[in-house]
Amino acid sequence: MRLIMVGHPNVGKSALFNRLTGARVVVSNYPGTTVEFTRGVMRLVGRRVEVLDFPGTYSLDSSCKAEEVVLAGLEEMAPDDVLLNVVDSTNLERNLGLTLQLLSLRRPMLVALNFWDEAQHTGVSIDAPALEQRLGVPCVPVVAVAGLGIRTLVERIRESRPSTYLLNGRCRWEAVGEIVREVQTLRHRHHTWRERLGDASLQPFTGAAIAVVVLGGSMAVVHWVGEGLIEGVCEPLFVRMWTPAVLWLSTHWGNEGWLHDVLIGTLTGGEINYGESFGLLTTGLYVPLAVILPYVFAFYSVLAVLEDSGYLPRLAVLADRLMHTVGLHGMGVIPMLLGMGCNVPGALSCRIMESERERFIASALLAIGVPCMAQTAMIVGLAGRYPLALPIIFGSLVIIWFALGLLMNRFLPGESPEILVDVPPYRRPRVRSLAKKVGMHLTWYLREAVPFVLLGVLLANLLYHLGVIAFAGRLAAPVVGGVLGLPAESVGGLLIGLLRKDLAVGMLAPLDLPFRQTVVACVVLVLYFPCVATLPVLLKELGSRQMLLAAAIMIGTALAAGGILNLALWATVG
Amino acid sequence: MKPAHFLGLGNLPLGTRAKVSGVAGGHGVVRRLEAMGIRPGVIVEKISGQPFGGPVVVQVGRARVAVGFGMAQKVMVEPMIAEEPA
Numbered sequence: 001m002r003l004i005m006v007g008h009p010n011v012g013k014s015a016l017f018n019r020l021t022g023a024r025v026v027v028s029n030y031p032g033t034t035v036e037f038t039r040g041v042m043r044l045v046g047r048r049v050e051v052l053d054f055p056g057t058y059s060l061d062s063s064c065k066a067e068e069v070v071l072a073g074l075e076e077m078a079p080d081d082v083l084l085n086v087v088d089s090t091n092l093e094r095n096l097g098l099t100l101q102l103l104s105l106r107r108p109m110l111v112a113l114n115f116w117d118e119a120q121h122t123g124v125s126i127d128a129p130a131l132e133q134r135l136g137v138p139c140v141p142v143v144a145v146a147g148l149g150i151r152t153l154v155e156r157i158r159e160s161r162p163s164t165y166l167l168n169g170r171c172r173w174e175a176v177g178e179i180v181r182e183v184q185t186l187r188h189r190h191h192t193w194r195e196r197l198g199d200a201s202l203q204p205f206t207g208a209a210i211a212v213v214v215l216g217g218s219m220a221v222v223h224w225v226g227e228g229l230i231e232g233v234c235e236p237l238f239v240r241m242w243t244p245a246v247l248w249l250s251t252h253w254g255n256e257g258w259l260h261d262v263l264i265g266t267l268t269g270g271e272i273n274y275g276e277s278f279g280l281l282t283t284g285l286y287v288p289l290a291v292i293l294p295y296v297f298a299f300y301s302v303l304a305v306l307e308d309s310g311y312l313p314r315l316a317v318l319a320d321r322l323m324h325t326v327g328l329h330g331m332g333v334i335p336m337l338l339g340m341g342c343n344v345p346g347a348l349s350c351r352i353m354e355s356e357r358e359r360f361i362a363s364a365l366l367a368i369g370v371p372c373m374a375q376t377a378m379i380v381g382l383a384g385r386y387p388l389a390l391p392i393i394f395g396s397l398v399i400i401w402f403a404l405g406l407l408m409n410r411f412l413p414g415e416s417p418e419i420l421v422d423v424p425p426y427r428r429p430r431v432r433s434l435a436k437k438v439g440m441h442l443t444w445y446l447r448e449a450v451p452f453v454l455l456g457v458l459l460a461n462l463l464y465h466l467g468v469i470a471f472a473g474r475l476a477a478p479v480v481g482g483v484l485g486l487p488a489e490s491v492g493g494l495l496i497g498l499l500r501k502d503l504a505v506g507m508l509a510p511l512d513l514p515f516r517q518t519v520v521a522c523v524v525l526v527l528y529f530p531c532v533a534t535l536p537v538l539l540k541e542l543g544s545r546q547m548l549l550a551a552a553i554m555i556g557t558a559l560a561a562g563g564i565l566n567l568a569l570w571a572t573v574g
Numbered sequence: 575m576k577p578a579h580f581l582g583l584g585n586l587p588l589g590t591r592a593k594v595s596g597v598a599g600g601h602g603v604v605r606r607l608e609a610m611g612i613r614p615g616v617i618v619e620k621i622s623g624q625p626f627g628g629p630v631v632v633q634v635g636r637a638r639v640a641v642g643f644g645m646a647q648k649v650m651v652e653p654m655i656a657e658e659p660a
Contacts, residue, residue: 058610
């Protein structure tokens with residue numbers, strides 16, 4: 001037996017899944033957080049039962065990739081599988097459309113009436129026993145995020161049964177209307193301040209003002225927290241606790257030898273330069289833990305608040321018109337925002353876009369023009385010493401992103417569908433949920449990204465010692481030097497950038513590049529190719545043919561944009 | 575008696591309530607809108623509209639739904655006028 005969770009997007013399926021299985025799945029307040037099946041296991045009277053959390057679907061007629069995933073999953077159901085239909089009690093009428101479709105599958109089923117508390121606060125009261133009698137399957141009120149009603153729900157799984165509900169010739173919505181009239185009573189009530197704020201952030205003027213404050217504030221907070229942690233916590237910790245240990249080891253090894261070179265790297269005047277020494281124990285640890293980690297933490301904390309509050313769909317509505325110029329509708333802001341943390345979840349979330357064309361445009365724009373937080377942190381660290389460099393780098397990226405989007409929208413065949421999305425109410429983010437989410441991102445970063453940084457440092461040392469980097473430098477000099485105006489040594493960074501882009505930026509630090517070369521190198525490193533973690537995800541999502549096209553666009557854009565930027569800076573600043 | 579007049583959801587004045595009379599679109603559009611609760615006979619209220627043909631946000635039941643302008647224009651609505659005293 002398996003328990004299969006089906007319901008509209010954003011009704012709290014994942015929150016309930018976490019409650020049932022004790023798993024840790026990302027939960028947010030916007031439709032489309034879950035784009036894949038999630039599997040987990042729960043205990044049911046001593047038995048292990050597999051639980052499947054399906055992506056949200058509004059109906060069983062497939063109209064987007066996530067819904068097709070659900071349909072395919074339902075077709076593979078075993079006879080003893082149980083359907084758990086999760087319903088948003090504040091929107092009973094709309095949700096019951098899907099419920100009736102599910103009932104007609106004649107499978108063992110039960111219904112979880114989620115957001116029960118919110119429904120009551122907003123004047124919606126539902127007669128659950130009456131609904132249960134009407135539908136012929138158990139209907140259990142729950143509050144998934146708070147863990148209320150879960151025990152009853154679990155107990156009643158064994159009462160689940162195929163419904164005998166018949167439409168009797170009525171159309172589905174007629175039947176829904178009849179049920180709702182019978183089991184639901186609405187009490188009129190005044191708008192709350194949260195609703196007023198929710199609607200204000202949808203109006204053209206107040207909405208734009210709120211967006212500027214929210215996005216500007218978010219950036220400021222990420223920068224402030226990131227820098228604060230680096231300067232206040234991470235750097236002092238490294239200098240006071242770690243430096244003495246490494247220096248002792250260095251002396252122990254007589255300051256030389258291949259092991260010394262790999263683990264500690266080159267000391268300048270007997271001192272460690274964490275940015276430039278390039279040993280596994282020096283730069284290899286300092287970069288991921290003291291430079292990037294603080295920014296990753298700051299970014300995901302802010303993003304978690306934005307996700308859980310319900311602001312993102314409002315941003316999507318405001319940005320919709322602008323996003324159409326690049327061939328996406330407003331929900332395209334979500335992959336871009338997630339991609340600013342790490343391109344991998346960004347690329348996965350491109351699935352919330354309906355058409356193949358939109359998914360291609362979104363993936364390409366994300367992989368080309370959106371630097372991840374690790375890379376951003378390194379760019380801020382490297383180029384921050386030139387006052388104009390950061391605005392020029394990030395300004396160029398914005399322009400390239402738009403230009404590329406306009407071109408793709410102009411030349412790719414087909415049209416982009418229009419936005420049609422539920423705008424959920426503002427909800428107060430729960431500290432527990434925020435902490436869990438940030439914790440999950442940090443664990444992922446430490447487990448998946450840090451080993452790659454260490455591997456990159458090792459590989460960089462190896463390639464350097466074997467003369468591969470010098471050789472590749474000579475080979476690529478006509479393009480890298482001629483078109484981009486970069487020194488041959490920077491080819492090492494471009495090579496390692498295929499593995500980790502943050503490290504590639506780090507490899508530029510010892511070269512002490514002047515202003516123009518720093519700007520061009522940073523921009524080209526963002527553009528030219530996805531990192532080793534993002535590439536397989538893109539390949540899987542896009543397929544090899546589209547990926548080839550995307551790769552050609554990336555390399556072409558990097559060379560063209562890098563060349564133009566080099567010329568423009570040479571002409572203006574010299 | 576006032577003759578009923580129909581207009582596209584996009585042209586509905588802000589804050590006005592209206593009854594959906596039909597969706598002038600293909601099967602796919604009709605079904606997608608239906609799944610979001612926008613179908614004939616339902617009362618909607620326009621919450622916001624973005625300039626330059628941006629999306630329209632309507633309240634349907636207790637939910638708010640954002641609909642792209644082109645799709646919104648396919649939703650024909652009949653504005654509800656406050657009853658005038660006879």
